[in-house]
Amino acid sequence: MAGELNINAVRDSFTEALNGANSLQELDEIRVKFTGKKGDLTLLLRSLGKLPPEERKSAGQELNTLRDEIEQKLEQTGKKIRDAENEKQEISQRIDVTLPVKGRTSGAFHPVMQTMHEIANIMQGLGYSVATGPEIEEEFYNFECLNVPAWHPARDMQDTFYFPDGRLLRTHTSPVQIRAMLEYGAPLRIICPGKVYRRDNDTTHSPMFNQMEGLLIDKDVPFSVMKGTLAEMVNAFFGKSLKSRFRASYFPFTEPSMELDIECVECSGHDEHCRVCHGTGWLEVAGMGMVHPNVIRAGKIDPDEFNGFAFGIGLDRMAMLKYGISDLRLLFDGNVSYFMSGFQGEAE
Ligand code: DAH
Helix, strand or coil, rough: HHHHHHHHHHHHHHEEEEEHHCCCCHHHHHHHHHHHHCHHHHHHHHHHCCHHHHHHHHHHHHHHHHHHHHHHHHHHHHHHHHHHHHHHHHHHHEEECCCCCCCCCCCCCHHHHHHHHHHHHHHHHCEEEECCCCCCCCCHHCHHHHHCCCCHHHHHHCCCCCCCCCEECCCCHHHHHHHHHHCCCCEEEEEEEEEEEEEEEEEEEECCCEEEEEEHHHHHCCCHHHHHHHHHHHHHHHHCCCEEEEEEEECCCCCEEEEEEEEEECCCCCCCCCCCCCCCCEEEEEEEEEECHHHHHCCCCCCCEEEEEEEEEECCCCCHHCCCCCCHHHHHHHCCHHHHHHHCCCCC
């Protein structure tokens, strides 16, 4: 019988297709191919009417059986595929709690910030408080009050960025001295860490860098207290007793003025080719002096009653010296691994 032959052929090709089905999508394609509107089984069912009446009944029964079979097998295979996929997904998402933990890097202070905190801690231990001032500063505080009038050549050395209204990016943290004196009066002991700006940009100068200002105002402050304070600070910061020397210098806001050199932290003066001190054995680390009476007066304090000293330290340089950072540009680099290697363990 032609009908029977077709039925078996459809069953065989369905079985073969089903054996090759590996995904739900493939299974769906098989479903359409056999039971869809133009599917093989559907066409067979439609052709039933064309059979002679005596064959129709048994062919109809056979076709119904085949349809049930196909539907059942589609269902079973679908379940099998779904189960297998679920299991695969479950395995791939399973968390193996016995695996070793991957290395974890935690955040850390930037070396300059670290340095700032360390020096601030030391100074706070000596009774100093932290004061701050604006980075966008008035010319009056940045220069005028600090004994640097418009004609003064020191303005050239601290060339900066000006705003149309005459304000500027502060060139040093010294203006906070004036602001603090005006706000708190005397006696006074403050440090002021912060960013400063100059029109400088080469391998050893950045247009933005960090300073820390210090100011002590009291009655009859001797010169020796300034020397002792600065020496104490650098020794505590580097964690060892370093030789220091005070060199006469000039700053418009102090009189007399000095610069502090410390023994080279790298070679202690024993290496004439030292890359840090270039064989001099000394490192310049701070500017300081006894506060000029004009500056004390600008802070609305009577210089006949009070005197004191002030200093300024470059924090970037201190960080480079302590942490052995040889290139200023690394301080602006996002590569954390450089610091993590030599720096780890220093963070509090
Ligand atoms: N303001 C100076 C600078 O930026 C540093 C400095 C020197 C600050 C002497 C002081 C000081 O307070 O007394 O170069």
